[in-house]
Amino acid sequence: MISKILIANRGEIAVRIIRACREMGIETVAIYSEADKESMHVYLADEAVCVGPAKTQDSYLNIGNIISATVLTKAQAIHPGFGFLSENGKFAKMCSECNIAFIGPDAETIENMGNKAKAREIMIKAGVPVVPGCEGTIDSEDQALKEATRIGYPVMLKASAGGGGRGIRIVREEKDLISSFRNAKSEAKAAFGDDSMYMEKFIEEPRHVEFQILGDSFGNVVYLGERDCSIQRRNQKVLEEAPSPVMTEELRREMGEAAVRAAKAVNYKNAGTIEFLLDKHGNYYFMEMNTRIQVEHGITEMVTGVDLVKEQIKIASGNKLSFNQSDIKIKGHAIECRINAENPEKNFMPSPGEIKYFHVPGGPGVRLDSAAYTGYNIPPNYDSMIGKLIAYGKDRAEAINIMERALGEFIIDGIDTNVDFQYEVINNEKFIKGKYNTSFIEKELKH
Known part of the structure; x- marks a missing residue:
């Protein structure tokens, strides 16, 4: 088993990985830019190394500095999180050449699935429906x-x-x-x-439905149900839920098996996501594969009970999957709202700055993945996400009620946020009925 991991990321996903490592008894190394020296992931990790100035190309995208930090701290593996270098085949290859375990698929898989035209060719050969x-x-x-x-x-x-x-x-x-x-x-x-x-x-008014998969080094691949990511603004996800309100057991099995075929076609190892467009007639089409952990992985964890980050580490350590497809059961319903530092009334303009007061919601069915705290200064250099608020209930109606309550408890002073906007989304009649698609925000919410 890997005993020390460098996390080549920042913010809430770095904190999420550190938490999983701590529970597994694994030491962690945080990297940070000069703008992130007071970030939560820096405080929580066992060690921290500055890898450059605020600009991403000089720090979080600086492959040489990150590899050097890994060697310097004697970390055996790198977890790339999402974004930055997580889907960079060159980086994965360099890790392998330096005898560093890359917690993700191999370089060839990343490159094949990262090129959408190439990925399309592979899916056609594998018998996966494509647009x-x-x-x-x-x-x-x-x-x-x-x-x-x-x-x-x-x-x-x-x-x-x-x-x-x-x-x-x-x-x-x-x-x-x-x-x-x-x-x-x-x-x-x-x-x-x-x-x-x-x-x-272009498929008119589709739903964006993605399937979480896990594959090990022994050819085993399972799917862990779906996430509906149709609530989007300018192709950026705003709210996700699992399971999809329109999914049937038969369609889930059919799409899940297609996702497994897609993964096996590229000898996929580790966590990945197959993204589909689903039209109103139940036809589905492969869109792309994300060769990394997803932002919205937490809602799958809530409805399956599987810790995806721990599974990533186990797979990278050479372990077989400890479960098979029949072991995966979908229980209850989970909704995630992405809480961002932005002003919906000003075309969602980013709102960096100091958080004067930060009160997080709690209680039954509430989970918050965040790296923010009172006094934290959100830098203008990176993504504006403050955290991911997740509500879990025995069914969709209860999850919506819990999310409404949690949003009402969330207090973030000093900056603008989209908390009220998310409140509008979950109280919209069409959302409550589950009758929405990727044009929902554009048509239903005038911002």
């Missing part, structure tokens, strides 16, 4: 016009190396295609250093 689209990347404006005509409008342009909603454009008419293609390429280049694009049919 109608182009084969390979779109390399010219003329090709973009021809493919859009063949596929049929509306189409979606997506960055091949993308994620997090970047480098995406929906095009409904031919007259808008070239400008959208140029803008998406430019955004992709700035965000990922890679401007290659691909195109697929």
Whole structure:
């Protein structure tokens, strides 16, 4: 078993990993930028190493400094969390070359599934349904016009190396295609250093449903149910719930088995997520695979009783999965609200600054994953998420009631937050009835 782990991340996910390690008797090393020297993960870890200035490319994306910190502290493994280097095949490969265990899939898997065009080819061969689209990347404006005509409008342009909603454009008419293609390429280049694009049919008003999988080094893969991530703003998830309000046992089994086929097609090891679009007729299509732990992993933990971070560490240590598919049972309902430092009344403008007072909700069925505290200064350099508020109940109605109560108890003074906005979401009649899709915020909540 791994006995010392360096956490190549910050904020609440770093705290989450430290907690799992502490319960397993594993020592931890935190890395931090100069802007994060007073962050919670720095205080909680057994050791902490500064890896550079505030800019991400000089600190949390600085592979050389992170590898050096790992060697210096004699850590045996690196947990990348999510974001930053978590889906960087080069980083995973360097860890392997330096005899450092990377807590995630191998480099080849990351690279294959990180390239959306390549991932699509693999899924077709594995018999996983995919959205109608182009084969390979779109390399010219003329090709973009021809493919859009063949596929049929509306189409979606997506960055091949993308994620997090970047480098995406929906095009409904031919007259808008070239400008959208140029803008998406430019955004992709700035965000990922890679401007290659691909195109697929845009599925109108789908639900975004993802399946959590775990795979070990012995060829075993299981799925742990689904999460409905359809409450989004500009392709960024705002609220997630497990299970999906529209899921049936039959559809869950069918989609779960497709997710397992997808994982086995790339010899997947560790935790991963297969993301699908689900239309109103029950048709589902592979969208992408996230080769890391997800932000919203906590709601799956609540309804399955499986600690996904501990399982990641066990798998990276060479252990077999300690359970099989028949052992996984979905019990109850969990909802996660992402609490962000932002102002919904000002187009969700980020609101960095000092938290003057921080009172967290508690009581039965409430979980908060956060690295914030009274007096903490949220830096302007990183993601604006303060924490993830999770409500768990015996059924969906109870989970909604618990979330409403918890949001009412949450006090964060000194900065703007989206707590009231989340309150609007869960009190919306269509949300309460489970009748929503990815256009919910755009159509239902005028912000």
